[in-house]
Amino acid sequence: MTSNKSFYMSVWRWHFYAGLYSIPFLMMLAITGLIMLYSPVAERWTNQDLYYVDQVNNSPISFDKQKDLVVAAYPEDQIKTLFVPNDINEATRFQVIQNGEAYSVFVDPYQEKVLGELGISDSIYAWADDTHGTFMLGLTGDRMIEIAVSFTILLVITGVFLWWPRSGMTFKEALSITRHKGRLFWRNLHSVIGVWLSVILIFFCLSGLAWASVWGGSLLQAWSTFPMGKSAKNVSSTLTHQDLNVKGLKQVPWGLEQSTLPESDSEIVQAVNKSTTAANIPHMTLDNIVFAAKEIGFTQFQVFIPQSETGVFTASASSMSKDIENATDDRTVHFDQYTGEVLADVGYEDYSLAAKAMAVGISLHMGQWGIWNYIVNTLFCLGIITICITGVVMWWIRRPTSKVRLGAPTKPKNLTTWKQAVWFILPVSLLFPLGAAAMIGVLIFDRILLFTIPKARALFD
Template sequence: MFGTKDFYRSVWRWHFFAGLYVVPFLIMLAVTGLMMIFDPIIERTLHSDLYYVEQSSSAPLTYEQQYQVVANAYPDSPIKRLYVSDSATDATRFQVAVGDDTRSVFVDPYQGKVLGDISISHSLYTWADDTHGTFMMGLTGDWLIEIAISFTILLILTGVYMWWPSKGQSKWKAATQLSGKGRTFWRNAHSVTGVWVAVILLFFCISGLAWASVWGGKLVQAWSTFPVEQSAKNVSSTLTHEDLNPKGLKQIPWNLEQAPLPESSMSAFGDGTITLDRVVSDAKNMGFTRFQVHFPRGETGVFTATASTMGRDIHNALDDRTVHYDRHSGAVIADVGFMDYNWFAKSMAFGIALHMGQFGVWNLVACTLFCLAVIFLSVSGVVMWWKRRPANAFAAPPMPKDLKRWQHVVWLLLPISLLFPMATVGMAVVLVVDWLVLLSIPKLRQVWA
């Protein structure tokens, strides 16, 4: 069955329809991915006068004093968090909500003055991140992208099947052959590139789907969420860790986003609040080096220290850690580290760093080459179709003469698609359009097939 011409045509037809939908999304994901990888580097270079300071022989201001400098400069704007660095030449960064904008405010800790600010909400990175995740269409865009990524997994499976050499042929030769002219060259280049990046593309698909609203939010993320309420006496009924994220960005560890935030105890401490320097000192004593301090939300809010690959604070996922402190007593309410994650969350912590090119120059180069390969795969697939199609015809790959083969492929792919619910939706739409509608209209059939 698997080696028949009709079966191959069926696989090819599914590959074509999946690619037809996926191509624009893959190009968008690759381009915005490149933008997000390089934007932090470019921003630090362009704004080096804000990010870096000259170290002075005098002691830096305390964090409370620096906080007050920012509060004086932005009197009507709530300060949301502090970024703590382990370098004496880094400016201190605070995150401030200015109207509907969230801004990074830079402070020279030696001179005690605000150096300037940069918009987070309206930055190129935030635009690329929003486009990458939702196509700037909210939940609808999230669903469309989830279908596209799910279909990409089908593309990988069907593509590898179509490339697979027949008995007696060399797999190495098939994986390196770029000879030929015209459509033959494009076909060889497309299949060779696809085979070499298939495993990496599958990894990016899985790690990307973990953020999606259906497969990620309803299934694996919900299953992987750390149960903070087991270690904290009181948790919020309305706020989750996701509320700590800046608007439009994801910086909180993936497996904590859906977990409720712990609450401080009012008890005998009244309205007293521990100092910011106490929080930073306690966090450093617990092993934090580069980290963020999130300020309490309301009277029962907590101070939260986070160091994660998701927040770009650290590069080694083994050091991922989130600690909540009672705002009144300073007591540790919850302490969640890498070893507390389940196996999928651990994979995500490492995967995010790889996905974002955080492991040094080699990782940046690898991610860049991968994104370029994905763009080439998409473009070469379109070129192949364009060179193959007759004039004035859409020219999908021919329907197999034995329709049972078409059904066999459906049944082979269905169990896989059921792992990703949005793929099932996409497959159902393909079946309706291709089988129930177009195959029943002779004129359309001539143009379509």
């Protein structure tokens, strides 16, 4: 019995310290997640004069002429992407890069005029995305969040253990919020909501970690990237699909971000380099590419415009860029800018198993599967905020007021350190190296540093 109680206290202590680090990040992730979920809807609703045209007639001007209007309005800037309207009432949208910042520029194809612009890089969505992914601290923030999310896996494991019904309590009773008072009420609310959300929370952790620099970028994504070099005849030595993204917005499917970009026909490129004038070299137009994309099945999509003489036109429809809702319909096709030849055609069915799982997972994570996905994600974010608040309230109620102490659960006296830690470090370390490294750091801090500083030991005991 004493051993069981000691193990319970050990689990509780790990749960406390994991929460101590993770709660600020979880609050931030939930709040910014809600902002990212609803800000695109709010932007479209509050800027209907840009997103939609007033009058529709039967003769819209060509996409190339629309691009010329944008070039005339932004002569010094880079025209990067065309978003093909999905409805005749929608304005055509171009992405323009101005001094490194990205803007959406809207064109009325019937009135033949530029309607205006909206910032992308400085939008509230971009701010929330940067905060959500890096805490606005760059790579350092990215790794701090990766540790917090890894610790959240530990929180779920230890939390379910602490919640598990004991002393004759049924699962039905354990899953119900009972009418306790004081700290028991807050503990019951915290644990029941936590258990109900545990599976979804693990899912959000795993899909979110797909973007993290170590577990996502260096491990999982690197191993799961589509091998463009085996599919396309010519590929870039320096550019990847990630270069198609603009500052403040991810538009390329996860499984393609690290994949190299194809290049247009090398012989024609050499002819361009030797030619005194480019007028003699045939080029595909935007309208040619839009027509070709629709001929092979695209409906709502965007076209990335070549930025160099070796570049390609890329037609892309993905849930990542919100072109489509269903990630299993992802498709990216690259066209030679001179001949219109299809250089590569990559769909969901071509992704690796991990890339398929992440494509679906990320689109669910971002709420791309319709109104039910919005509702679930909203309730989930509100639930996470509630868990964080109730955890702080519980600590505040039980914190010691007579001494300067953190109020951590009492350290067990009859279990060795490795027995306390191995159950939690092992499953996390097998998958999440940064989380495991942080946990080992906690053990070193707990066993070595605190024993050399008596005042610090008193604070943490």
